Amino acid sequence: MNSTTATLAPLFNFLEYSLTTAQTTFDKLPGSAVIQRYVKSSHQNDPGRTLLELILIIFAIRTLLQSRTRADRSGKHFIKFSDKEIDELVDEWIPEPLAQPLSTTEESDLAALPIIAGPNGSKPKLVSTGKPTTNLASFNFTGLAGNEHIKQRAIETLRKYGLGSCGPPGFYGTLDVHMDLENDIADFLGAESAILYSQGFSTISSVIPAFCKRGDIIVADRSVNFALQKGIQISRSTVRWFDHNDLNSLEEVLISVEKERKKRRGPLTRRFIVTEGIFQKDGAMVDLPKLIELKYQYKYRLILDESYSFGTVGRTGRGLTELYNVPASKVDMLLGSCATGLASAGGFCAGSRTVIDHQRINGPSFVFSASMPALLAVAASEGINIFRNTPSIFATLQENVRAARAILDRVDCITIPSHPASPIIHIHVRQQSPAFLVPPPIHSTPTPSRSHYSSILSAKDVPGRDAEYDAEERLLQEVVEEALAQGVLVTRAKRLRGQEMVEPRPSIRLALTTALTKKETEKAVNVLKTVLVKVLGKKR
């Protein structure tokens, strides 16, 4: 025993020595007295706490020191291999090909894609035929495409600014014309402020993660467009879905979220409702006043995508807020597209100054991307000027919408889920009998019955639906090609099959325009009607 103590004596000495050295060095550090006092007093109160704090500090240091690029060695699933074994595994590994070839259908659809020769507009020529067509496919709602004044202003801007801005907004990419357009949009909508992004799609997928973070709650319509889906996905927030365009369902979800929170006595988190004005996927329209009411009642912020309602509906094209006479300031983040609404490019978010300034630092695709070319910003500003000076175009657009619907609503073999005022009109093949999909009413009400959108399952989960959608898609593609042969350009609503939250039913998507007269519109829609009857009728 004694001998062990003796042998260990130098060790003890050393330990004691190092401890005192550590102590004196520690004492020399500024602020050490405070820490000492703190530790002593807290130790007295609760010795366990000191230990806990020590562990916390060690953990924090460990986390700080851990590199993002470290190896995964520590994991319990790690298997140790020798270098030779690794070499063999490397040799054996056969990766899948980078890209699977397209299916023959996909290939033929791609090949059938119309390519427009020269300018696009109401009567574009196609590369394949060289013949002019009547365009019911492209987004030219108010006929701004080809406007000579806009072209002139674009050329002047080109001469003064060149084309590209060569920098993101933070690094000398913010031009006066960008600020002008932002002001124009805010003024036009009656919002406090607006921010311009250089692409419509990326605006939407960027605004959501700028505000919604992990732990926040998003309550969203099941059928929101793909960009919103991606924004929601990347935000990593907790998502609750409500049935498509069903505000009763929304309210149920809002109530259940509140209940859950109370039950768990969770903290108040930031909460958002995400939906669309006119839905990209079917042209349905949200009941904005009701939506606003719910948002206030349950204290949510509203992210409303007006990509298809801004510049198309409302007496002067201000979109849903104008149509329903709701001040734009009641929508917290109002998103719109200068590409679809103003026949230029880019997208915007309008809202309070705080909401907008936040995005200038936190909107990923705003901060990390070059600003929009000056001439496209000016073209968009000119578009707004035209809206201000000739609001009658919106009445004309509605006339064309009504004319088209008057013809299409009487066609038996199709159903139309779109709102009667929507300038985008989706056409479904009428379902014959399958029980799981009740055809929507011909004039769909703003809140369609729950049943016909109630499925939250993707196509793969419903037996036979994939094949059924395939068949419908083929029929509609036939309609598209036949209509084109007869001089009318329409398009199927293209989807990312297999990647969408809810597989949308195949549809043909029309976009009406004031660049065609009522007569021309009727003529083209009649051609489409004949083709629909012929192609779909054949199959029955």
Added chain:
Amino acid sequence: MDECFSQPVTGVAGRTILLLDRISPDYNHTQLLTGTKTRALNISSYNYLGFAQGRGGCADAVEEAIKRYGVSTLGARLEGGTSDLHMISEALVARFVGMEAALISSMGFATNSTFIPALVGKGCLVISDEFNHASIRFGVRLSGAHVRMFKHNNMENLEAILREAISQGQPKTHRPWKKILLIVEGLYSMEGTLVNLPVIMAFKKKYKFYLFVDEAHSIGALGPHGRGVADYFGIDPRSIDILMGTFTKSFGAAGGYIAGNKQLIDRLRVYGHSGPYAESMTPPVLTQVVASMASIMGVALPSLDGPSSGKSVVLAHGNGNGVGVGDEEYHHPGPAPPSALPTWLTLPPQLASGIEGLTRLRRLAFNSRYLHNGLIKLGFITYGHPASPIVPLLLFNPGKMNMFHRMMKDRQTPIVVVVVAYPATPLVTSRVRFCVSAAHTKEDVDMVLRACDEVGDVLDLKHGLRRGVRWGVDEVIEKAAELGSAGAN
């Protein structure tokens, strides 16, 4: 701090730039425009080849395009927004970068964020450089693929991760990865560093991963023919799987591209998020892309467009860094045949001949090396590769950023610079980032060096060389030719 950021400007982001003056009545809480303007030397925009221009052959072509096409193509590529100009531009881009096919997207950020998810998914591994751009991280996160990061440009770390990833397989299940995609940038925008492509190509052979190179900053700016890192290192671009790049920098345009083999590109058209949902690139932007690219390539004379022009010519490699052997050498794609341009587009002779393009490439290469080496000789610590037009100068102390910025702007000839700090870079490596351009003259670079020299003394920034071995600024300027030549390092 606000003062250094989001400075509004007007006019062309060229050699100089016109600042809209601001004042702050409340210590930088808000900024008000005064209505006056200040012209400053612009060493900040990504205008590498000087194609940000309101005059000249490219702008003339764009004007013609606006007259003919208007400003928009009115829709997504798959839904009625495809024009003949898209097809022409995509074919030219593919030719420019030396790939079989290319597709164009209306936004550089979206090129990554909407197409990467179509390349990889669950069960795939993405290995990503830790300094990769936000758009790449956005796309990878959406893809659902597993991600591993490796230390910036650190090839040992990369190889260790590759070996571990392949031998361990997927987490928990140990199933082999479906595929592994390595994503790197050609030229890193905050570091000025070049990817170590030769080593990566060797790894690629051994470890069978697919390679995605984001050439946002390197395309047009690097390589004797301006074709990016493959050109610079003398490597066959087709031995790389995916070349991505943007038009916002060297081409003075907007948007981006992805190039690869035709099967891959066709798949991306159908499965990428942009195809059905994002607006297509507008005609003026497409035309700027075509005109600037054709000026760099040169357009073959119609009389020479005979049987021989179809073959690509192997050109001697320009900078002695070549490692390629046999089939994998860089084959210069040669000038664009006139048939590759829209029939209505005619470039003025100095652009069509490719002479001006070549001059710009050389001027950019000179300016890059001259500024980089000049700063080093003055005693500064810089980051990055000497051939890089991005030249970061280290300030270390974030407190000096504001001062540096202001002192450069308050000079008799104001110079505007970009200062970057945390979170874009680690806290202790706050820096100024210069971007040189072919639009800068030697005198412009002289002026930047002089300004840095003075400001650097005041702010005590010269920690790279001891006082005795530093050069004086006059000596640096005198020996510009030596400092700016490729032989200098």
